[in-house]
Amino acid sequence: MDWVNAIVQGTLLGGLYALFAAGLSLIFGVMRLVNIAHGDLIVLGAYLGLTVVMATGLHPLLALVFVVPTMAAIGYVLQRGILNKTLGDDILPPLLVTFGLSVILQNLFLEGYTADPQKMNAGVLETASVSVGGLSLGVLPLLTFAIAVAVIAGLQFIFYRTPLGRSFRAVSDNQEIAQLMGLNKRHIFGLAMALALAVTAIAGILLGIRTSFDPTAGGARLIYGFEAVIIGGLGNLWGTLIGGVILGVAQTVGAKIDPGWQLLAGHIAFLVVLAIRPNGLFPRVSG
Amino acid sequence: MPEPILSLNRLEAHYGDFQALYGVDLEMHEGEVLAIIGANGAGKTTLLRSVSGLMSNAAAQVVYCGTPIGALRADEIAALGIALVPEGRQLFPSLSVEENLLIGGRLNREGPWSLSAVFELFPVLKERRAYPSTALSGGQQQMVAIGRALMSNPDLILFDEISLGLAPVIIKSIYDALPGIVGDGMSAVIVEQDISKALSVSDRVYCLMEGRVSLEGPSANISREAISRAYFGVA
Amino acid sequence: MSNQTHSISRTSQAARVAGVLGALVLMVLIAAPWWAGRADMRLMGELFLYLALASLWNLMAGYAGLVSVGQQAYVGFGGYMLFALTIFGGLHPLYAIAGAGVLGALIAIPVATLIFRLRGAYFAIGTWVIAEVFRLSFAQISALGGGSGSSLPVGIVRSLASSRSGRESLAYWMALGAAVTAITVVYLLLRSRRGLALTAIRDNELAAGSLGIDIWRTKFVVYVVASGLTAMLGALIFLQKLRISPDAAFSVNDWTAFVIFIVVIGGIGTIEGPIIGTLIFFALRETLADLGTTYLIVLGIVAIVVMLKAPKGVWGFIVERYDMQLFPLRYRVKLNDQAKR
Numbered sequence A: 001m002d003w004v005n006a007i008v009q010g011t012l013l014g015g016l017y018a019l020f021a022a023g024l025s026l027i028f029g030v031m032r033l034v035n036i037a038h039g040d041l042i043v044l045g046a047y048l049g050l051t052v053v054m055a056t057g058l059h060p061l062l063a064l065v066f067v068v069p070t071m072a073a074i075g076y077v078l079q080r081g082i083l084n085k086t087l088g089d090d091i092l093p094p095l096l097v098t099f100g101l102s103v104i105l106q107n108l109f110l111e112g113y114t115a116d117p118q119k120m121n122a123g124v125l126e127t128a129s130v131s132v133g134g135l136s137l138g139v140l141p142l143l144t145f146a147i148a149v150a151v152i153a154g155l156q157f158i159f160y161r162t163p164l165g166r167s168f169r170a171v172s173d174n175q176e177i178a179q180l181m182g183l184n185k186r187h188i189f190g191l192a193m194a195l196a197l198a199v200t201a202i203a204g205i206l207l208g209i210r211t212s213f214d215p216t217a218g219g220a221r222l223i224y225g226f227e228a229v230i231i232g233g234l235g236n237l238w239g240t241l242i243g244g245v246i247l248g249v250a251q252t253v254g255a256k257i258d259p260g261w262q263l264l265a266g267h268i269a270f271l272v273v274l275a276i277r278p279n280g281l282f283p284r285v286s287g
Numbered sequence B: 001m002p003e004p005i006l007s008l009n010r011l012e013a014h015y016g017d018f019q020a021l022y023g024v025d026l027e028m029h030e031g032e033v034l035a036i037i038g039a040n041g042a043g044k045t046t047l048l049r050s051v052s053g054l055m056s057n058a059a060a061q062v063v064y065c066g067t068p069i070g071a072l073r074a075d076e077i078a079a080l081g082i083a084l085v086p087e088g089r090q091l092f093p094s095l096s097v098e099e100n101l102l103i104g105g106r107l108n109r110e111g112p113w114s115l116s117a118v119f120e121l122f123p124v125l126k127e128r129r130a131y132p133s134t135a136l137s138g139g140q141q142q143m144v145a146i147g148r149a150l151m152s153n154p155d156l157i158l159f160d161e162i163s164l165g166l167a168p169v170i171i172k173s174i175y176d177a178l179p180g181i182v183g184d185g186m187s188a189v190i191v192e193q194d195i196s197k198a199l200s201v202s203d204r205v206y207c208l209m210e211g212r213v214s215l216e217g218p219s220a221n222i223s224r225e226a227i228s229r230a231y232f233g234v235a
Numbered sequence C: 001m002s003n004q005t006h007s008i009s010r011t012s013q014a015a016r017v018a019g020v021l022g023a024l025v026l027m028v029l030i031a032a033p034w035w036a037g038r039a040d041m042r043l044m045g046e047l048f049l050y051l052a053l054a055s056l057w058n059l060m061a062g063y064a065g066l067v068s069v070g071q072q073a074y075v076g077f078g079g080y081m082l083f084a085l086t087i088f089g090g091l092h093p094l095y096a097i098a099g100a101g102v103l104g105a106l107i108a109i110p111v112a113t114l115i116f117r118l119r120g121a122y123f124a125i126g127t128w129v130i131a132e133v134f135r136l137s138f139a140q141i142s143a144l145g146g147g148s149g150s151s152l153p154v155g156i157v158r159s160l161a162s163s164r165s166g167r168e169s170l171a172y173w174m175a176l177g178a179a180v181t182a183i184t185v186v187y188l189l190l191r192s193r194r195g196l197a198l199t200a201i202r203d204n205e206l207a208a209g210s211l212g213i214d215i216w217r218t219k220f221v222v223y224v225v226a227s228g229l230t231a232m233l234g235a236l237i238f239l240q241k242l243r244i245s246p247d248a249a250f251s252v253n254d255w256t257a258f259v260i261f262i263v264v265i266g267g268i269g270t271i272e273g274p275i276i277g278t279l280i281f282f283a284l285r286e287t288l289a290d291l292g293t294t295y296l297i298v299l300g301i302v303a304i305v306v307m308l309k310a311p312k313g314v315w316g317f318i319v320e321r322y323d324m325q326l327f328p329l330r331y332r333v334k335l336n337d338q339a340k341r
């Protein structure tokens, strides 16, 4: 039963990792950009949530109402102001610029919020649990997983069923020809980053409710998101959810064997997938 | 004399250090169908890319309805009513046939063309509307590419070698559709390797050779010798 | 003009002058223990280690297209190997440094086979995962102090040289030697046949592949060599620090972020870039370090601005202005204009 419990908890944790990954996957899909600062942007979402909660006394989940649009706006401005200038055939500029951005963000967090770990208080939500078939499941992890499924379904819908998604796919297919359709790729990229950071805001708030975070927490979140993307297969959003679940389960099962093995087990699961299925379990685009 | 719909003024174009166009002058009026012929590598595609904004030039080198557009981006030019059917069709592989057409119409310009009008022109596309664009034959893909450009209801449409790589029957059916397209006053530039085809559908013809205009005149009464001289650069 | 001839040469006036000057500077630097103070020597030692790290990172990113944000894996690995080989293997620290290099290169082989499956930017994050795996693994080894780390026993430190100033001079010379070695290895590698392949890859990977250059092998060799040398540097770094812990050993900020900034600011894809970048980095650090986090924010902004506005860095700017090259790598065609007489 303990093992079943570990697997179920890991699955739910995977929802959070899928949320870390979804934004990464989205912007890679649309503009082939790999954002090293992605983890720090998740943490930015958490700090913004914390700020709103402290200023207004709102429940952290309600803070989403402010944080999601703020992060989306930041995403649009960031993309149009800086990141669009780095896109091209050379992979160095986007990598190094987002790396620089990561360092800047971390130090801004340090200045603004000190190095002390912070956490958002979600009240009873944090401790509430339901018992299902002898397992006690936290309401927060369940909610997180449900949100992850909803977010991925929503992104999937936007991508494949709306004019915006059509534009995303067209620009991703062929930037030049997409311009001929009247699509301004800079604007489309800005919208894609806005959408990605809206998702990132949700991920950040859920992270900040679940665990404490500090200015350097972003690196690990980038890595988890990245591992979920690669395990699931590039360009496949549902695959990303499965990737997140595999990572989460590996971590909770690893922790069950030995607490020190929690994170290591997740990375090893990733490396094993990389060794036997280098394109991930459900690849869609080669990239 | 009304203002020309398009004029190129000493248009130059470069790929890095390589110069592809050397001071091309061209003028066309509303409702005209212009053919551009020339050997491979003469600069025909480059000229269409310059007009549609895929290559940027000095503003005044391309003037559209009196507005200098040489320095505008492709999406801005598209919004002004110029559409390109690119060489090699270049459909969006991850979009279905219908989505390819819809994205062509996203500018929402007024005019006769709509999804149903395109389906009327090319009925086979209606049957295959849900197919991925990659699942169509070459000729059908070309119909999608043409339909996609029409969907924006352009005032000026540019065709780049629409018969390239297609079987003669297909070419014929596509060219048969052309009068229905340019009939209602739409201006068109047609780049075509098949000279007699080019002459038969156009009002006037320009011949390019190594980045320069080597001949220009009305399509109806231009001599074969003049063309072969302009085409190959030999007497 | 008919009796004009061409000659092709690698050297130039600037390179010859630089060679002579470089030799002079090197001699002055070797003599530092006799003219420099203790603090200055420490600073210069650190500078040389960063110069070496930067040159190796530049070899990977600037020439082989291997953008790694995980070279701290090898810095930390080398540091830990120094501790393990001296404490448990009973090796003299100097042998342990060499051993760390060999082991670093050996472990880089399976690592490369695995992460070379990731392309482009994803490779970068993959290198970071590897560094995390190393960090978490060493934190599990209780014999090396687990998560809190351990110190180098006094006996081992003493075995290096009996007096403190002797040890300090030795550490300084080793750091200087490391920088010279790293630059020389990069220079020789780039002059070799493989170096030509590398330059071809840097300029156009597709074309290089179609010319029959084995891109994978070339990159693999670069990765393994750079990683082995980085592990040696790690051993040297922690021989100076005398204390190691997983967080310090595998710090992405200390061993990768700063190194990347150095190379980007100095000029990526040139041998001279890391030298200039290191000088600028230390100058900035010595003047702005009191600002703490602000200093790092400024550094990040400078790096972004350089990447966007002058992607070839300070050295690229100088080259464009004055057409100069201190390490003769390019071939130049000279017209020996005999017609002028």
Ligand SMILES: Nc1ncnc2c1ncn2[C@@H]1O[C@H](COP(=O)(O)OP(=O)(O)O)[C@@H](O)[C@H]1O
Residues within 6 Å of the ligand: B015, B018, B020, B038, B039, B040, B041, B042, B043, B044, B045, B046, B047
């Ligand atoms: N992307 C490019 N890079 C470099 N040169 C090009 C490129 N595209 C075309 N060219 C050159 O420009 C010239 C004109 O090409 P193009 O306009 O495609 O000719 P056409 O369409 O008449 O066959 C040719 O010499 C061609 O080699």
Ligand SMILES: [Mg+2]
Residues within 6 Å of the ligand: B044, B045, B046, B087, B161
């Ligand atoms: Mg052409």
